[in-house]
Each structure stands twice: as C-alpha cells, then as structure tokens.
Amino acid sequence: MSIVDLTSMGESQAELRKEINDRLSRLQEDVSDYCYQCAKCTSGCEAHKLLELEPHKIVALLKRGLIDEMVNSDIIWTCMSCFKCRERCPQKIAPVEILFALKNMAVASGKQIPGKYSTILQSVLSMGLIQDIQEVTMRDTKTKKRGDLDLPALSKPSDPAKFQAGLMKIAVEKL
Amino acid sequence: MLGESYMRRIGVFVCHCGVNIAQNVDVDALTTYASTLDGVVVAKQYKYMCSDVGATLIKGSIKEHKLDGVVVAACSPRMHEHTFREVVNDGGVNPYQLEIVNIREQCSWIHSDRKKATEKAKFLVRSGVAKAKLLEPLQTSTLKVTPNALVIGGGIAGIQASLDLANDGFKVYLVEREPSIGGRMSQLDKTFPTLDCSSCILTPKMMEVANHQNIELFTYAEVADIEGSIGNYTVKVRKKPRYVDIDKCTGCGDCATACRLKDRIASEFDMGMGKRGAAYMPFPQAVPLKYTIDAEHCLFITRGKCGDKPACREACAQKAIDFDQKEEIVDLKVGAIVVATGYDLLNPESLYEYGYANSPDVITTLELERLISSSGPTKGEILRLSDQQEPKSVTFILCIGSRDETQCTWCCRIGCMSALKHVYLLREKLGDDVEINVCYTDIRSYGKGYEEFYRNVRGLKTNMFRGRPSEVCNMGDHQKIDVFDTTTNKLFEIKTDMVVLVPALVPRADAGDFARLLHLTLSGDGFFLEAHPKLRPMDTFVNGIFIAGCCQGPKDIQDTVSQASGAASRAATILSKEELEIDPLIAVVDEEVCTGCGICVEICPYEARILNEKTKIAEVNDALCTGCGACIAACPSNASIHRNFTKKQLLNMVDDII
Amino acid sequence: MKRKFALYPGCIMSTEQYAYEISIRETLPLLDIELVDIDGFSCCGEPLKSVNQLMMLYLSARNLALAEKNKLDMFAPCAICHLALSECRYVLGSNPEMKGRINGMLAAEDLTYNGTGEIVHTVDLLHDRIGIEEIAKHVKKPLKDIKLATHYGCHAIRPKEIGRPVDSEHPMKMEAILSALGAETAEYPEKLDCCGGLLQINLDESALAKAGQKLKAVHEHGFDGLVDVCPWCHKMFDARQTKAGETVAAKLDLPVFYLTQLLGLAFGVKKEKLGLEFNLSPVDKIQIG
Numbered sequence A: 001m002s003i004v005d006l007t008s009m010g011e012s013q014a015e016l017r018k019e020i021n022d023r024l025s026r027l028q029e030d031v032s033d034y035c036y037q038c039a040k041c042t043s044g045c046e047a048h049k050l051l052e053l054e055p056h057k058i059v060a061l062l063k064r065g066l067i068d069e070m071v072n073s074d075i076i077w078t079c080m081s082c083f084k085c086r087e088r089c090p091q092k093i094a095p096v097e098i099l100f101a102l103k104n105m106a107v108a109s110g111k112q113i114p115g116k117y118s119t120i121l122q123s124v125l126s127m128g129l130i131q132d133i134q135e136v137t138m139r140d141t142k143t144k145k146r147g148d149l150d151l152p153a154l155s156k157p158s159d160p161a162k163f164q165a166g167l168m169k170i171a172v173e174k175l
Numbered sequence B: 001m002l003g004e005s006y007m008r009r010i011g012v013f014v015c016h017c018g019v020n021i022a023q024n025v026d027v028d029a030l031t032t033y034a035s036t037l038d039g040v041v042v043a044k045q046y047k048y049m050c051s052d053v054g055a056t057l058i059k060g061s062i063k064e065h066k067l068d069g070v071v072v073a074a075c076s077p078r079m080h081e082h083t084f085r086e087v088v089n090d091g092g093v094n095p096y097q098l099e100i101v102n103i104r105e106q107c108s109w110i111h112s113d114r115k116k117a118t119e120k121a122k123f124l125v126r127s128g129v130a131k132a133k134l135l136e137p138l139q140t141s142t143l144k145v146t147p148n149a150l151v152i153g154g155g156i157a158g159i160q161a162s163l164d165l166a167n168d169g170f171k172v173y174l175v176e177r178e179p180s181i182g183g184r185m186s187q188l189d190k191t192f193p194t195l196d197c198s199s200c201i202l203t204p205k206m207m208e209v210a211n212h213q214n215i216e217l218f219t220y221a222e223v224a225d226i227e228g229s230i231g232n233y234t235v236k237v238r239k240k241p242r243y244v245d246i247d248k249c250t251g252c253g254d255c256a257t258a259c260r261l262k263d264r265i266a267s268e269f270d271m272g273m274g275k276r277g278a279a280y281m282p283f284p285q286a287v288p289l290k291y292t293i294d295a296e297h298c299l300f301i302t303r304g305k306c307g308d309k310p311a312c313r314e315a316c317a318q319k320a321i322d323f324d325q326k327e328e329i330v331d332l333k334v335g336a337i338v339v340a341t342g343y344d345l346l347n348p349e350s351l352y353e354y355g356y357a358n359s360p361d362v363i364t365t366l367e368l369e370r371l372i373s374s375s376g377p378t379k380g381e382i383l384r385l386s387d388q389q390e391p392k393s394v395t396f397i398l399c400i401g402s403r404d405e406t407q408c409t410w411c412c413r414i415g416c417m418s419a420l421k422h423v424y425l426l427r428e429k430l431g432d433d434v435e436i437n438v439c440y441t442d443i444r445s446y447g448k449g450y451e452e453f454y455r456n457v458r459g460l461k462t463n464m465f466r467g468r469p470s471e472v473c474n475m476g477d478h479q480k481i482d483v484f485d486t487t488t489n490k491l492f493e494i495k496t497d498m499v500v501l502v503p504a505l506v507p508r509a510d511a512g513d514f515a516r517l518l519h520l521t522l523s524g525d526g527f528f529l530e531a532h533p534k535l536r537p538m539d540t541f542v543n544g545i546f547i548a549g550c551c552q553g554p555k556d557i558q559d560t561v562s563q564a565s566g567a568a569s570r571a572a573t574i575l576s577k578e579e580l581e582i583d584p585l586i587a588v589v590d591e592e593v594c595t596g597c598g599i600c601v602e603i604c605p606y607e608a609r610i611l612n613e614k615t616k617i618a619e620v621n622d623a624l625c626t627g628c629g630a631c632i633a634a635c636p637s638n639a640s641i642h643r644n645f646t647k648k649q650l651l652n653m654v655d656d657i658i
Numbered sequence C: 001m002k003r004k005f006a007l008y009p010g011c012i013m014s015t016e017q018y019a020y021e022i023s024i025r026e027t028l029p030l031l032d033i034e035l036v037d038i039d040g041f042s043c044c045g046e047p048l049k050s051v052n053q054l055m056m057l058y059l060s061a062r063n064l065a066l067a068e069k070n071k072l073d074m075f076a077p078c079a080i081c082h083l084a085l086s087e088c089r090y091v092l093g094s095n096p097e098m099k100g101r102i103n104g105m106l107a108a109e110d111l112t113y114n115g116t117g118e119i120v121h122t123v124d125l126l127h128d129r130i131g132i133e134e135i136a137k138h139v140k141k142p143l144k145d146i147k148l149a150t151h152y153g154c155h156a157i158r159p160k161e162i163g164r165p166v167d168s169e170h171p172m173k174m175e176a177i178l179s180a181l182g183a184e185t186a187e188y189p190e191k192l193d194c195c196g197g198l199l200q201i202n203l204d205e206s207a208l209a210k211a212g213q214k215l216k217a218v219h220e221h222g223f224d225g226l227v228d229v230c231p232w233c234h235k236m237f238d239a240r241q242t243k244a245g246e247t248v249a250a251k252l253d254l255p256v257f258y259l260t261q262l263l264g265l266a267f268g269v270k271k272e273k274l275g276l277e278f279n280l281s282p283v284d285k286i287q288i289g
C-alpha cells in the first residue's frame, strides 16, 4: 500500500519525519500531528505577505511526509524567524522550528546554501564571529573603526585552532 | 468481632463474556484449575454469567453443593458486583461472601498473549479464592431520609431541577448567589436553533419557581457549610444582607430612582456596558421582583454618609430599606443536593493579540447578546461602543481560547451556534447592506436542527472565512484583521467596524473552593466531574449530590434542561424512599487496639470520624463513611479496619500466589 | 549595591553597531552596574541556526560556559544573542543527553556548561534589576515634548515558552522606562512587527521591505522617533533607513535611537559620549536638553 502525491509523484517519507523530529531543538515528539490547520500561523506570518510562506502548509506537508518537496524548495528559506507562529499556535506547534530543521536537512544533504550563509559560516569557522571589525560611515560621512574609539579590544576565541576543531566536529556530525 | 476462618465450601464461576474473555483466556483450563484449589467444591463456566441462565447456574450450585462462599471470575466489580450480590443472596449465601475476580479489564482486554493471560487469570482466581475463604457475612443497616432537596444555583438548570422536584412533591430550597434567579439564560436575547426569545420562555419558569408552594427561594445567598451524608444533610446557608426587607418591598423602584449613584455603577447583567445605581434590580423580569442595595458601592454603607439622609430610604414609602440588616445563617435539612452553578466566559484578555483590551469595539458574544436585547444598554440597537454608531461591518472570530492547548483544551460547544445565531439576528436588525464576516476553524453544528440553521445562515450573504486570524489591530476608527482562508488559499485583510470574539466557556472562578466545600471532584478542565461520563453523567462521587448544566461542562440550553431533569429524577430516587440501606463495606474501629491518637479524624476526607471524648476511642459515622480507606492506611496502631478488606484477608490473597 | 555582569557583545554590536556599545558602557555604570569584559567570546550561533542547530547550541553553551567560568551573569544587549543563549539554556536544561553531548565537545576548550548563570537583556536589566524609580532619580534633562514609538524586536519578545525579558504580546517595559525619562509613548498596531533583520542574509530586498513598512507606519502614526534595543533591528531602521524607504516608495526621515542613547541624554550625558554621530537617521531633528 502507498500514498502518492499525483501532482509530483512524491511519496510519503515517514522515515524522514523521524529525522525532522531529531533535528528539532525544541523537544517535541511528532507534535505536528496535532495541527488542525486553523492557519493562525499563516494569518500572522511575517514572511507570508512578502514571500508567500505558508507555515500551516509546511506543517501539513510534514504530516503527509512530503519532506523532499520542502527540502528542495526555496520557500523554507523565506522565514524571518519572528517566532510568531510558535508563540501563537493553539496546538503548541512551532512551524518556525520545523523550518529550521528542514533548512538544516537541506544543508546536510549538500544543497547549496543560499545568500550569505556560507560567508557567515566561513567567518565563524575562521575567527569565531560572523564578521570582522567594520569601518562604518557616520552621519557627517566620516568613517571610523572600532580601534578609533575608546572601546576595549574585540572579544573573540583566543585559540582559533582549538575553537575551530570543536566546531568542525559539529559541522560533520549528524544529529 | 472478626472471627477466625473455618473450612469453607466455595464455588467458582467463570464467565466468557461472549468472546470478550474467552478469546484471550482459556476458560476451560481456568475452570479446571479452579476446581483443584483448596476449599473449592465446584467450578463452572458459562457464556454470560450475568444473564438469567448464569444466575440460575450459580443459585443451583449453591443449593446442590451447600456453598457458603462464591467467587465470580468475570468483568470489573464496578459493572456487576451488585447483580451477583443479589444472585448470591437469592441463593441463600450472605451477599458479602462473594468475591469478584476481574479477568476482563485486568486480563483479557489488556493482554494479547493468550497463554500468559490464562496464567495471570489463574493467579487472580487463586487469590480470589484465598480471600473468599476469609470473607465475613455482613448485614446492611438503614437510615431515615429527609425528603427535602437543596438546589444550588438558579440558572435554567437549577430552575428546571427545582420545578421537577417540587412537582414530585418534595420540599425544595433553591439557593442563588445573585439578587435574582435566571442565570446566563436571562442575559440572552434569542436562543438557537429555534430563535425563541429567551426571556419569553424563561420568565414563566422563573415565576413558577417564585410561586411554587414547595419551593423556598434564597437569593443573594450562598452555601456556607455542609455536613451529613446522603439522606441527611445539614446545610448552612449564608444570606447576604440586601438592606431591603423583601417582605415589605413592592418592587416599585422608587429607591433606585432616588439613589445618588443612579446610573453610575457598571451593571454586571449588562456586562458592564449599561449602568445601574447602588439600589438596583439586575433586570426588569427579576425573581424575586425586589430591590437590593449593593454594599460595595452604597455611599451610606461605605462612607457612613449619603447626603444628609440616605436618599433611597427617604424615597421608600414601604419603609422597606433597613441598613441594620445583618448577614444571616439559615440551617436547612435536606436528603439530596443538585448543584447547578453554571459557567463563566473566558476573559479574552488572556489572548492579548485579539485586542479585547485595546478597543471598546472588540466585544464578546455575551456582550453582543446584551446589545441585541431590547432591554439592554442600547435598547436593542446595535451600536459600536466607541462612537455609538451603527457598524457597517461586523466580524466574528470563533474558538477564542477554546480547543487551545495554551488556554482551554475543550470545545465550548455553543460558540459556533451562538455566532451563527448572532449573524442571523444582526442581518435582521441591520439589513442586507451590513457586511458580516465569520472566521472559523470548524463549524460544529451537531445538535437537532443545528446543521439546518447553519445552512440558512450561509444563505444570508455571510462571508465565511475558514481560518484563524493571528491578531486584531486597532486602527482607531476601525479594526484590521488578516486571515488566511484555507478554502481559497489566500490571505485576506478585513477592515471592520466591530469585532465579536467567541470566547471559551470556563468553570466558575470559585468552582475549586465550592468543590472543596461539597467534597466534589473536578475534572482536568476544572468543571465538576461526573461519576461516569456515560452511565452516571449526573452523579458525583459523593452519594446524594448530583450535578446539572454547565457546571459539569459546556452545553446548550437543551442539554442543560435534559440534564437538570435527569439530576432531579436521580435525587428523587433517594428522596422518595423512607429509609436508605447503608453499605457495610466501610471502616470499623477495633476498640481494644485504638489508642485514641486521632490521626484518622484528621485524615478522613468525609468527616466521618470522631474521637469519643469520654472513651478516647475513635468512632466511625456509618452514614458518612464511604469506605475510601484513608483511615485504614493512616492508623498507626492497626485499629482501623475495612470490613472484608482486612489485613488478614489481603495478606492471604498475596500469600497464596507468591 | 554594585552589580556585576559579563558584557556579551555579540558580533554585530562589536563590529559595526558601535553606538549601542558606547552608550551602554557610558550609561550603565551610572546606575551602579559594573560591566566586565571577557576575552574569548564567539558568535552566539543564532544566525547559523538555519544551517545547523547543533552549532547554535554549541556556540551559545560555549559563551555561557565562559561567563560561568568567570562566575558572572551574562548581559546580552543584542536580542538575537539573548534568544540564542536563552534557548540554549532551555534546551540543555530539559535535555540532559544534549547537555552531556555539548559538554563533551566543550571539554576541548576546557569549558563546562552547568546552567548556573543568569542571562539579562538591556530592557529587563533596566526595568527589573535597576528599576524605574532608580532610573527616574538619575534623570537630569527629561526628554520633553517627544512622542516615541518602541520596537522590542521579535527575538526579545518571543517565544514566551523559553522565558523572554518582556511580555510576548503586550511588552510595556520600554514604555515605562521612556516615561521615566520624560518622553511620551503610544501604542501602535505594528508595534510587534518584525524588522526583517535576519532575512538580510539571504533575501535582502524583502528584509528591507519589512523594515520599510514598519518605518513608514511609525512615521504615519505621527511619532517623532523610534527606539530599539537590538543591533540587528537598529541596523535595519537606522543605517539602512533610506534604502528601506525606497522599497515602500517613501522618503523616510525618522530619527531612530538606541534606548541607552536616550537614557544617557536624559541623564545629562554629553551627546558625543553616546555615539550619536553613528546614527545615520536624522537624530538631530530632535532637540534634547
């Protein structure tokens, strides 16, 4: 017996649901099953109006096990992580966390990481912060850097090699 | 007092319960096994032991084998213990020398391995026999019944229960906390699904209560204390001073007209939207048709001064106003109690995003009822509270706090229908041009005539949005709602003049305290718990106390009235008896052993224990003891004994199987 | 009584949003708060949660462990950092297995996370720890005749479940602080809307549109300025205001302040010491003092 989505010929991937659950940092066992599609999440979604993200549909697709469809879609990268959907869901489901898990899966499966995520990742791996000290322009169009100001030195990992070693372990480890 | 065991002649009767037991337990093997047990002289099996044939089988065996102890291996004692006690009694054995062994709920229903289940059943039967060998014959005692009823709460549930009991010929005391009976139903305008006017069908019943010779009404009163047990309760009722002598008051209202605070206090009846004075009557059809002086606000009471003389007292030609009235406690003797204290509405401020706290134009359904009602604060005109203008667009949001894991997990059961009713009434009042939107999650129109009503409303140019908004934004002169409609897969922005929230129905704020007073149990949702959801829906775990209406859980008027009549009839089964039998399966005290420490007196949740001042020995009030066993566990000197659950009997059960 | 906190600067504040750091270091000591600088902090991990959640937990735990090692509570002025740290504490607190795993990795740097330290943000530090009364006592030049809109930032208010510094649906602590400083505040429908900040990473146009919509609304409601408490939000509303305005076809000139800058102004601190020259929005429009 099987359940197939006839528009995409996608099949339910129940086993992947387990992976999603494992990837949810918020402890929740299959909570998405309790979603009754009230769409309160989508009604208030910050990303919906601009980018057509429908968190209730994300939850529905997860319930159906159509996970590849989401992992392969750009839509999961439109969430602004405002957490409104998690805050207000009457069934205590957190679409935003499901989206994080889906994005993590996309990255883990080798899909291209969109936008500046790879730059940020590289920067964190090499120096511990998402970017190095910036030269900024002031209102009077002059520019200044941290060093020009009366501020203490930038706090960052003192032994980058050790720090990197720790992080690299995670980058390769599967959750 | 509890004699030694002697050689018993025991019969074991194994029931198949159709296939319920036989499927997972080898009943042949079990019966054969039982017949080999020490003390067992006969073991038989049958398909339905609780049937007539089964009963005949047991009775025949008792005679034939001169049995003096019976073990029935069947379903839970909750189901048929009573039946089998009667069978055994008819057969000539003391009904308390029966032991039920539960091989259905505890065995066949919960195990799938037939072999192991059969082994377990054998253990259970073996220990049942061990206990049966030690069971004592017991006698029931009786007590006289006071044929009066107490009904607490004068909403439609309490009214119906009172009238039924009074018409059955019993004396009824009806205690209502507010100045008038009527409850929530008196606040409603019209009622779904038939749209009869609420007060037209309620007022005659309220009048009937007022005039019934068997009903004594206590309004502005509460239950302060309760003692006794089924058949004989003593209840203390606290009558709050209403500062008006209701025997003298004619209800003319001159006091209210004269009151210096006239139209300056928010009226609870009108959900704070209308105004009243300190001398007031909550609504024109109040029963009793008497005025009350609100001690919380009255100038004379709070400040000791109201002008040079209290205006109301001056105005009252009947000299009915009496500021010297004091709280009064009345003792009532009753045999049964019906609790009908109703419900509250969830305060939608707990879902702050829906804007109830932010705008007067976001209201609840109950507030809308008052706006629609011709006796309400706007005389039936639908006006926005912010500017007293008629709205051009009204939007309903359903399930506010209902079916919500963060608020109330249950369905309010009347929200959908009340909103649909309001759509109908608004269409009628405001005409075809007003825009009416309903944001729903699911429409639950399960009752008789409800689905048909829903269909009608769909035809009234109602914009049904299947989706739940995330928030209501106060834009000053209007409210803005974004709602994703799952039927069109589109997000809609609704700009609307007035938002009506349909909040959850919740237990009365004081339900917990009240339950403690009466020893009632609450279910997880905070409403009063029934003894069995299907088979004893009006009973509580306290014998003689019944529940009716929304205090048991949200429901519509139809279900409320049915349940109230049911509760009245359950109460009448007690009140109609002159005497009640008392189950002997309760606690007793071994006087030789009791040290008079008094621990049992403290621990007993039913106040059934007293310490005899003279003998310094604890005693059990048989009428109050429910046999819960708390004192048995608590007694440090083993002086508390539960009849036929003695330590010896129980240890024998255990010893025999280990 | 002096209270000590480890100042956890986070990436954005310390590498480009200097005004926040300057004004924090200038004002909080006036309220008897001692800020301790610890070397070795890293990113909180939140911007990488989309890439790898475990990495986020690890990075946050690492920073918390560093503060714990110094026996200090954490002050995280960035709402995003505060969220990551709080979530890490919540997850590790309810999932001992995860805690063990993370601690196993932290051992490489000689660190252990126990979960003993507290985490505060600017708003609760000012409102709950220092208190409105104490703040009011320091006001020398009340902010008269200005009406300000507040923006708390999604990450400071949600999700309630893990504990946030302010109420998630009706945050009012900034309003209380601003009113102690003499300013007027008002509720507005878009108050809880997002700044779009995190979307800058991959969908910059949309991020700007989000910020633009909110700025436009604040402007249309007639506010004199906007106040925020997060370097990401501030970057969107202040540094990128002109661009944000373009996405919603509006020419915007709305002064945007960090709460700590206004705190300093009301306390009589000189403008130059509050980093106000770094605000790219026209903060000069508002005459203070």
Ligand SMILES: Cc1cc2nc3c(=O)[nH]c(=O)nc-3n(C[C@H](O)[C@H](O)[C@H](O)COP(=O)(O)OP(=O)(O)OC[C@H]3O[C@@H](n4cnc5c(N)ncnc54)[C@H](O)[C@@H]3O)c2cc1C
Pocket: B152, B153, B154, B155, B156, B157, B158, B175, B176, B177, B178, B181, B182, B183, B184, B185, B188, B190, B191, B192, B193, B221, B222, B223, B340, B341, B342, B343, B345, B365, B366, B369, B414, B418, B421, B508, B514, B548, B549, B550, B551, B555, B556, B557, B558, B560
């Ligand atoms: C907006 C709205 C519209 C509705 N419309 C309809 C409709 O059209 N049709 C329909 O069938 N149903 C409708 N209902 C449901 C209806 O209101 C209830 O079914 C009905 O009122 C339940 O009656 P009750 O007697 O159980 O409770 P209540 O009406 O709440 O009465 C309880 C009474 O007990 C009193 N009381 C409480 N505590 C104590 C105490 N400790 N001591 C003494 N007295 C106490 C209260 O003062 C009150 O008088 C509606 C409900 C709402 C909220």
Ligand code: SF4
Pocket: A034, A035, A036, A037, A038, A039, A040, A041, A042, A055, A056, A059, A088, A089, A090, A091, A092, A093, A094, A095
């Ligand atoms: S708000 Fe919750 S229950 Fe409703 S659709 Fe979204 S995830 Fe499902």
Ligand code: SF4
Pocket: A041, A044, A045, A046, A047, A048, A053, A055, A078, A079, A080, A081, A082, A083, A084, A085, A086, A095, A096, A099
């Ligand atoms: S967290 Fe993402 S999915 Fe959830 S409401 Fe915000 S933008 Fe939408």
Ligand code: SF4
Pocket: B244, B248, B249, B250, B251, B252, B253, B254, B255, B256, B290, B291, B315, B316, B317, B318, B319, B320, B321
């Ligand atoms: S004036 Fe006297 S008689 Fe008339 S309603 Fe008031 S109390 Fe009753």
Ligand code: SF4
Pocket: B398, B399, B400, B402, B403, B410, B411, B412, B413, B414, B415, B416, B417, B442, B443, B444, B502
């Ligand atoms: S009755 Fe309707 S409004 Fe009330 S909770 Fe149930 S579905 Fe929601």
